[in-house]
Amino acid sequence: MDTLNRRRFLALSGLSAMGAWLGTASVLAAERDAAGLLPRNLWTSPRFASSPFTVGVASGDPTPDGAVLWTRLAPQPLEFGSGMPPRPLLVHWEVAADPQMRQVVQHGASLAHPELGHAVHVELAGLLPARPYWYRFSVADHHSAVGMTRTLPAADAPVDLLRFAVAGCQHYEEGHFTAWRHIAEEPLDFVFHYGDYIYEGASQPGVRSMNGRPFTNLRNHVGEQTYTLDDYRRRYAQYKTDPDLQAAHAAAPWFVTFDDHEVDNNWAGAQDQDGTPSEVFLLRRAQAFQAYYENMPLRRSALPRNGHMQLYRRARFGRLMDLHVLDTRQYRSRQVPIADRTQVESPARSIVGAGQEQWLFDGLADRAPRWHTIAHQVSLGNYAREKDGVIVSSDDQWSGYLDSRRRLLEHIQRTGQGNVVTACGDAHRHYASDLVQDNRDSGIISSEFLATSITSGADGQGEDEFARNTLRHSPHLRAVTDKRGYVLCEVTDKHWIGDMKILDQVMKPGGTLSRWRRYAVEHGRPGLQEA
Numbered sequence: 389m390d391t392l393n394r395r396r397f398l399a400l401s402g403l404s405a406m407g408a409w410l411g412t413a414s415v416l417a418a419e420r421d422a423a424g425l426l427p428r429n430l431w432t433s434p435r436f437a438s439s440p441f442t443v444g445v446a447s448g449d450p451t452p453d454g455a456v457l458w459t460r461l462a463p464q465p466l467e468f469g470s471g472m473p474p475r476p477l478l479v480h481w482e483v484a485a486d487p488q489m490r491q492v493v494q495h496g497a498s499l500a501h502p503e504l505g506h507a508v509h510v511e512l513a514g515l516l517p518a519r520p521y522w523y524r525f526s527v528a529d530h531h532s533a534v535g536m537t538r539t540l541p542a543a544d545a546p547v548d549l550l551r552f553a554v555a556g557c558q559h560y561e562e563g564h565f566t567a568w569r570h571i572a573e574e575p576l577d578f579v580f581h582y583g584d585y586i587y588e589g590a591s592q593p594g595v596r597s598m599n600g601r602p603f604t605n606l607r608n609h610v611g612e613q614t615y616t617l618d619d620y621r622r623r624y625a626q627y628k629t630d631p632d633l634q635a636a637h638a639a640a641p642w643f644v645t646f647d648d649h650e651v652d653n654n655w656a657g658a659q660d661q662d663g664t665p666s667e668v669f670l671l672r673r674a675q676a677f678q679a680y681y682e683n684m685p686l687r688r689s690a691l692p693r694n695g696h697m698q699l700y701r702r703a704r705f706g707r708l709m710d711l712h713v714l715d716t717r718q719y720r721s722r723q724v725p726i727a728d729r730t731q732v733e734s735p736a737r738s739i740v741g742a743g744q745e746q747w748l749f750d751g752l753a754d755r756a757p758r759w760h761t762i763a764h765q766v767s768l769g770n771y772a773r774e775k776d777g778v779i780v781s782s783d784d785q786w787s788g789y790l791d792s793r794r795r796l797l798e799h800i801q802r803t804g805q806g807n808v809v810t811a812c813g814d815a816h817r818h819y820a821s822d823l824v825q826d827n828r829d830s831g832i833i834s835s836e837f838l839a840t841s842i843t844s845g846a847d848g849q850g851e852d853e854f855a856r857n858t859l860r861h862s863p864h865l866r867a868v869t870d871k872r873g874y875v876l877c878e879v880t881d882k883h884w885i886g887d888m889k890i891l892d893q894v895m896k897p898g899g900t901l902s903r904w905r906r907y908a909v910e911h912g913r914p915g916l917q918e919a
């Protein structure tokens with residue numbers, strides 16, 4: 389590594405690099421001299437009775453020359469404190485050009501701080517575009533699993549094919565993470581996780597009702613409802629001990645965003661659903677944001693500051709696609725009853741906030757990429773159904789923020805090239821739908837692939853009465869099912885294809901995966917076509 393690269397590393401990872409394998413003492417001395425960055429309370433000779441790598445590895449937010457590598461030290465993942473002493477320590481990392489880790493191209497050491505739950509976020513740079521890299525961490529005599537990541541194509545590079553999975557809503561108590569195992573086995577460029585990575589609730593052991601049927605948890609949350617940083621940390625640790633989830637993280641870089649359950653059900657901006665005073669709820673939200681940052685392969689630009697977390701962001705996949713990852717929780721107006729049409733349609737309310745909306749509109753107006761994919765949380769389709777003689781839709785989705793929805797669809801129609809597709813989740817069902825204006829005959833403007841849950845809702849019944857009811861009252865909805873799974877997306881110059889996968893069961897291990905529906909959008913011609 390030349391001097392320039394070394395300097396760049398010091399700037400990026402806080403610490404580095406050269407001679408990390410020459411022995412801890414010499415590295416420490418060199419680093420202290422070079423950067424003066426090592427804390428005085430550094431744990432210089434860490435020892436662990438068992439592996440601290442119990443919650444896996446991950447990578448995310450790739451660029452053409454790098455990605456974020458992540459792990460978290462947790463020898464006792466289900467204990468508060470995760471079995472770690474409250475001291476910082478150095479964790480070594482290697483990046484290789486081969487899965488056997490023989491051709492190491494970069495290596496270094498990063499600090500795991502107790503303030504951040506001993507999470508490690510390494511921001512790589514200087515790698516080649518559009519190629520896989522393998523990585524692992526080590527501390528004392530312990531090695532992590534080897535993960536694979538992939539850099540983005542250069543911004544102006546032609547790209548023939550992109551393959552990615554859209555998934556989320558992974559209630560730990562409601563099924564095996566079999567879908568993650570299948571995602572791990574797909575050849576993917578990346579995974580988009582739309583949120584509900586954890587659920588905040590206390591365990592509900594014993595028989596309870598699920599979709600009108602008796603249901604018993606497959607496995608139970610540890611602890612009460614999450615309020616404190618320790619609570620959230622332990623909840624993430626419990627989820628992340630799952631080997632299928634670990635396999636999916638280790639298989640490809642992820643772009644993540646949160647929805648509501650990473651904090652609290654249906655939170656909106658500074659408000660929860662219980663009427664807690666905002667200044668009090670924000671204390672909880674800040675702890676949830678910190679735990680989210682600690683547990684996700686996010687860049688330092690997403691580190692929470694003053695209770696705010698910068699999560700909406702873009703990635704460019706050469707000339708083929710821009711991915712716009714949204715945050716529809718932090719800036720949204722409070723939900724209002726869906727029957728209150730004045731409020732639901734009020735231009736004073738927004739689901740994304742003015743700043744993010746302008747940022748999104750600017751991105752969508754860019755003619756450089758062939759496709760634009762909006763990667764977000766909740767349904768943009770207006771799905772309606774009859775309930776007790778009244779037509780209802782959700783107050784928590786874009787249907788509860790109709791002016792935001794109208795503005796976005798108008799913008800897509802005005803500036804788009806028939807090349808905008810949206811991918812989201814939250815509804816615990818697959819929905820495949822065209823998108824039209826709610827208040828006039830706009831024609832088809834865009835299409836939505838809403839991915840069902842990994843587990844939330846347990847096995848599901850398929851195309852049930854709820855599905856038939858929704859299809860009857862949602863003319864642009866093509867198909868809906870409540871089986872579990874994910875959407876596998878394939879994007880080429882000509883088509884944006886959503887391959888909607890389902891599992892026959894998640895309450896037993898080894899569920900069988902099958903294709904449920906496959907639709908294509910043709911470039912320049914909005915609307916789903918059977919594929």
Ligand SMILES: [Fe+2]
Nearest residue numbers: 557584814844
């Ligand atoms: Fe969910």
